[in-house]
Every structure is written in structure tokens, then in C-alpha cells.
Amino acid sequence: MKCLVEGAFSIEKLTLFYGNKLALSNINIDINKKQVTALIGPSGCGKSTFLRTLNRMNDLIPNCKVDGSICYAGENIYDEQSDVIDLRRRIGMVFQKPNPFPMSIYENVAYGLKCQGIKDKTVLQQAVKKALVDAALYEEVKDRLKESALSLSGGQQQRLCIARAIAMSPDVILMDEPTSALDPIATAKIEELINDLKKDYTIIIVTHNMQQALRISDYTAFFLMGEIIEYGPTGELFSHPKNPKTEDYITGRFG
Amino acid sequence: MTYRAQFEKELEELKLELIKMGDEVIANIKDGLKSFLTMDGELAQLTIKKDKIVNEFEKTIEKKCLQIILKEQPVAKDLRLITAVLKMITDLERIGDHAADISKMTIFMQENTKPFFVKEMPLMTEASQKMIKKALDSFVTMNLELANEVIKDDDEVDDYFVQVKKIVAAAIRSNEIDADYALYLMMVAKYLERISDHAVNIGEWVVFSILGEHKHDVIF
Numbered sequence: 069m070k071c072l073v074e075g076a077f078s079i080e081k082l083t084l085f086y087g088n089k090l091a092l093s094n095i096n097i098d099i100n101k102k103q104v105t106a107l108i109g110p111s112g113c114g115k116s117t118f119l120r121t122l123n124r125m126n127d128l129i130p131n132c133k134v135d136g137s138i139c140y141a142g143e144n145i146y147d148e149q150s151d152v153i154d155l156r157r158r159i160g161m162v163f164q165k166p167n168p169f170p171m172s173i174y175e176n177v178a179y180g181l182k183c184q185g186i187k188d189k190t191v192l193q194q195a196v197k198k199a200l201v202d203a204a205l206y207e208e209v210k211d212r213l214k215e216s217a218l219s220l221s222g223g224q225q226q227r228l229c230i231a232r233a234i235a236m237s238p239d240v241i242l243m244d245e246p247t248s249a250l251d252p253i254a255t256a257k258i259e260e261l262i263n264d265l266k267k268d269y270t271i272i273i274v275t276h277n278m279q280q281a282l283r284i285s286d287y288t289a290f291f292l293m294g295e296i297i298e299y300g301p302t303g304e305l306f307s308h309p310k311n312p313k314t315e316d317y318i319t320g321r322f323g
Numbered sequence: 324m325t326y327r328a329q330f331e332k333e334l335e336e337l338k339l340e341l342i343k344m345g346d347e348v349i350a351n352i353k354d355g356l357k358s359f360l361t362m363d364g365e366l367a368q369l370t371i372k373k374d375k376i377v378n379e380f381e382k383t384i385e386k387k388c389l390q391i392i393l394k395e396q397p398v399a400k401d402l403r404l405i406t407a408v409l410k411m412i413t414d415l416e417r418i419g420d421h422a423a424d425i426s427k428m429t430i431f432m433q434e435n436t437k438p439f440f441v442k443e444m445p446l447m448t449e450a451s452q453k454m455i456k457k458a459l460d461s462f463v464t465m466n467l468e469l470a471n472e473v474i475k476d477d478d479e480v481d482d483y484f485v486q487v488k489k490i491v492a493a494a495i496r497s498n499e500i501d502a503d504y505a506l507y508l509m510m511v512a513k514y515l516e517r518i519s520d521h522a523v524n525i526g527e528w529v530v531f532s533i534l535g536e537h538k539h540d541v542i543f
Contacts, residue, residue: 278396278398279396282398306398306399307398307399307402307403307535307542308399308400308403308534308535308541309399314399315399315400318398318399319327319397319398319399319400319401320326320327320330321326321327322326
């Protein structure tokens with residue numbers, strides 16, 4: 069199956085089961101290239117599950133069964149011949165809790181590149197610096213690149229994880245509640261970074277913070293019990309949502 | 324069931340305050356015109372004083388709206404409602420000013436001994452009062468049809484204005500009306516006409532609050 073929009077996702081009839089439990093039901097959306105798409109919804113609604121289908125992270129979960137198609141860069145990523153390793157290089161991920169490797173700041177960013185077989189020190193140094201600059205972290209860590217990444221603050225660790233993801237030159241960055249463990253200042257830095265990054269990357273972010281979705285995203289999808297209830301331009305969805313369920317959720321009257 | 328009982332309560336209180344402000348304004352228009360038609364200087368003075376209450380209402384409601392925005396970070400229909408309230412109180416306050424303006428005409432006119440009764444004036448007043456009431460009712464009940472009616476009702480008040488102008492012009496020609504009185508009467512008519520325009524504005528904010536569109540423009 070070929071897709072028309074290269075670089076963006078085109079999702080058709082996506083259904084996902086964890087054993088007998090239906091986690092995603094008939095998802096059909098297109099995700100725009102080089103824009104920020106926010107996924108919102110109550111806990112357990114399937115938004116993180118959906119995010120993880122985009123780079124096949126769910127493959128690692130036993131009894132997980134996926135139906136339908138996700139077209140990305142002209143091919144269905146769930147095709148048997150699809151190269152999952154390459155897919156995850158092109159679609160990076162940042163998690164809720166910063167998870168730097170227990171190694172130096174420099175090694176954290178260089179790790180993926182080394183795994184790819186890059187050995188040239190100058191090339192590595194340049195790539196590490198560029199990734200740290202792009203992740204708005206370089207100025208803060210340039211004099212202590214050899215120190216343990218675990219010595220950084222939570223916000224710095226999260227930006228390091230973003231640097232680690234972008235060092236691999238992905239097309240897409242998936243973020244699963246990347247600021248929920250951070251203070252407002254670190255959160256603001258990450259949000260500003262997301263705004264900068266969308267020039268070069270397609271970003272898909274799960275967030276429980278409505279105001280954050282409003283501030284940083286171009287499109288928002290509202291998930292409820294495994295379905296997408298509403299998907300559209302963020303401004304519209306938050307000012308006059310079309311579906312009463314969306315209205316109830318975003319205004320806090322859901323229950 | 325709702326998870327935001329306190330918030331809901333605050334929104335209800337806000338609506339109630341707005342209705343109280345509206346009632347105050349409507350009473351002032353009525354008294355203002357009564358003072359003019361009966362040349363009652365005392366009532367005029369009282370009405371001018373009562374405009375301060377209207378101004379206080381505006382301040383209090385404005386403060387409440389801003390506090391809600393700060394605390395609750397409202398979105399969707401809540402944001403539209405609070406935005407509409409913030410805009411509507413400005414119109415109500417201006418209507419209050421016009422009620423005081425009409426009363427001032429009474430005070431200016433008290434020297435005059437020859438009033439000239441135009442039966443369209445009380446009708447015009449009644450029509451503009453009704454518009455304000457209807458606009459506020461449409462807001463409380465979120466009734467789109469009623470809000471659109473208010474916008475249309477403006478034509479009636481405009482027609483009255485044209486009629487009053489014709490009658491006054493004829494009276495001037497036939498020397499039946501005192502020159503000063505004619506001028507003040509026209510100013511009162513103009514204030515009433517402006518009052519109905521503000522009622523239309525209120526109606527338009529009710530439409531926004533329901534549909535998210537202001538004068539057919541999508542704002543957000």
C-alpha cells in the first residue's frame with residue numbers, strides 16, 4: 069500500500085488489542101508533516117498506545133495485536149518487510165520520565181551514532197554538539213560533557229534525551245508527556261524547544277496539560293476509550309469543539 | 324455529574340450579577356425618560372446618582388471574570404461565556420451612561436415652560452428596554468433565536484427615531500415647539516437609539532457565546 073503524503077503519517081482502520089482488550093478502535097487520521105500534533109484524553113483512553121504504534125514500540129508487548137495500516141514515508145510500517153530498526157531511527161521517542169543512560173553527557177548523545185557504526189571522532193563531536201545546540205542544552209553543559217548525565221537536573225536530563233533523539237536525524241519525534249515531571253521553568257524551556265524543532269521535525273506529543281496542548285500544538289486529537297472523538301486544528305478544538313464529549317472533557321466536566 | 328462544582332457555581336453567580344446589572348440599567352432608562360417627560364428634576368438627579376451603582380456592577384463583574392480566567396483557565400464554552408460577559412458589561416455600562424444623559428437633559432430643560440409631547444417617545448423607550456431584557460434573557464437561557472431577534476428588533480427603534488424626527492421637524496416648522504426643547508428631545512431620542520444599538524451588541528455577544536462566531540467572524 070502506497071501513501072500520497074510522504075513524511076507524514078496516514079493512519080487507516082487502525083485497531084489494537086492487548087490480549088482480549090480493545091485498546092484502539094478504528095483510528096483513521098492523517099498527521100501533518102513538520103507540525104506539532106497533540107494527543108489528549110483521560111488516562112487509559114489509548115493515546116500513549118496510539119503514539120507507540122507510530123514507531124512500533126508496541127511490538128515489544130506480548131499479546132499485542134495490531135490491525136489496519138500506518139503509512140509513513142510511502143509504506144505501511146506494519147508490512148512484514150518493514151525495517152523496524154530503521155523505522156525507530158527515523159522516528160525517535162522521548163518519554164515521560166527523563167531516562168538518560170548511566171554514562172557521560174557526551175556518550176549519551178553519541179551512543180546512537182556509535183551504534184550506527186560512526187567512529188570518526190570529529191564527526192561524532194560535531195554531531196553531538198549540533199544535537200545539544202538544537203536541544204537548547206549546549207550552553208549549559210559545554211564545560212562538563214564528560215560528567216555523568218545523571219548529575220543534570222530533571223529538565224536538563226529531558227533536553228538531553230531530546231538531544232539523544234535528534235542526534236539520529238529522525239524525521240519524527242514522539243513525546244509521551246515529556247514535561248509532566250518537570251517544574252514550570254523547565255517545562256517552558258521544553259515547550260520553546262518544541263516550537264523551534266517543528267521547523268525540522270514532525271512532532272507528536274501526548275499531554276495531560278490542556279494549556280500546553282494549546283500553546284504548542286497545531287493539531288489536536290481527543291481520544292476517549294480507544295477512539296478518536298475529535299481531531300482538528302488546536303485553536304478550533306479548544307474554542308468551539310464540535311463534539312459535546314470533547315467539550316465536556318476539555319472544560320473538566322467529564323464524568 | 325460535574326467535577327467542577329465550584330466553577331459552575333461561580334459561572335452561575337456571574338450570570339446572576341449580570342442580570343442584576345441589567346435590571347438596574349433598565350430601571351434607570353425608565354426613570355430617565357419619566358423625568359424628561361414630566362420634567363421631574365428630582366427624579367433626574369436620583370437617576371444620575373444611581374448610574375454609580377451600574378458602574379460598580381461593571382467593576383465587580385469585571386473583577387470576577389478576570390479572577391475566573393486566572394484560576395480556572397477556561398476553554399471552549401466557558402471561555403466564550405466569560406469573554407461575552409466581559410464585553411456585555413461594557414455595553415450595559417454605556418447604556419447606563421445614556422440613561423444618565425437623558426436625565427441630564429431634564430435638568431437642562433427645567434426652565435422650559437412649554438413641553439411638547441411626542442407619543443412615540445415612551446414607545447421607543449419601551450422597545451429599547453425590551454431589547455435589553457430580551458438580550459439578557461437570551462444569554463441566561465443560551466437561546467440563539469432570541470439573541471437573533473434582538474438584533475432584528477433594532478429596526479423598530481430606528482423607525483421610531485425617524486418618526487420622532489419627522490414630528491419634531493414639523494412642529495418646528497409650525498412653531499409649535501420650543502427651539503431648546505426640540506433640540507433636547509432629539510438628543511433624548513438619539514440616546515434611546517444608541518441604547519438599542521448597545522442591546523444589539525449584547526445580542527451579538529450572546530450569539531458568540533453560543534456559536535463562537537461574532538458578526539459571522541470566527542474569533543478563535
